[in-house]
Amino acid sequence: MKEVCDCRFVEPLLLWWRKSKRPRDYPWRRETDPYRVLVxxxxxxxxxxxxxxxxxxKFVNAFPDPQSLARASEDEVRNIIRPLGLEKRAPYLAKLAREILRRPHVLREGRFEELPGVGPYVASAARVILGIPTRLKPDSSIARVLSRFYDRSLNTRRPADTPWVDECLNRCAPQNPESRKEYFLALVDLAWEICRPRKPRCNLCPLKNLCRQLRQS
Incomplete structure (x- = not known):
């Protein structure tokens, strides 16, 4: 796997992200409360x-902690998240809050996968933001970036489950917690802004001089 995991992309990726991160300074990325990061x-x-x-x-103003969310009705939760088309998640969010209150140690210890409605990617992303040591989990967007960079194929049904993607994502990740967080967020932002599913903006990509797929085209 070593010959596949060319990690030279990390330095230009981080330079790009650090120069222009202010527009992407979303509130949850500065958050230290695990409940809010999970939400x-x-x-x-x-x-x-x-x-x-x-x-x-709006959500954290209405439900700033698990106690307030656990007391809320499903309709109250549903009304807030409706603009996102996530009405069906209202019961899961309420259940999440109740489970946090029942087992607060799970939240404190970063064992987020044990909470209802929290899958491996959400749990890993939350730990990264909170500075908790964790193995990074790719989503389909990160898988797309790495697939293009390495010019390698993905699992067609579940791209994020492609073994070499998980291996390279973690092999190239910095060990310092803050740099690791920046690395992860930079890949997320690159996938959203530059390496898009359709009409990728390759001319603006900080990895364009190293991207194998671009060099092959």
Whole structure:
């Protein structure tokens, strides 16, 4: 696997992200409360970030902690998250809050996968933001970036489960917690802004001089 995991992309990726991160300074990325970070990551699933940011602010104002969310009715939760098309997640968010209150040690210890509605990617992303040591989990967007960079194929049904993607994502990750967080967020932002599913903006990509797929085209 070593010959596949060319990690030269890390330095230009981080330079690009650090120079222009202010527009992407979403509130949950500065958050230290695990509950709020988990809420943000759940809201971000298949949702535009600018819209999720708007709803996130309303959500944490209405339900600033697990206690207030656990007391809320499903209709109250549903009304706030409706603009994201996530009405069906209202029961899961309420259940999440109740489970946090029942087992607070799970939240404190970063064992987020044990909470209802929290999958491996959300749990890993939350730990990265909070500076908790974790193995990084790719989503389909990160898988797309690495697939193009390495010019390698992905699992067609579940791209994020492609073994070499997980291997290279983690092999190239910095060990310093803050740099690791920046690396992860930079890949997320690159996928959203530059390495898009359709009409990627390759001319603006900080990795264009190293990208194998671009060099092959």
């Amino acid at each position: 943000a990551e759940i809201l971000l699933q298949r949702t535009r970030r600018d819209k999720a940011a708007e709803i996130y602010e």
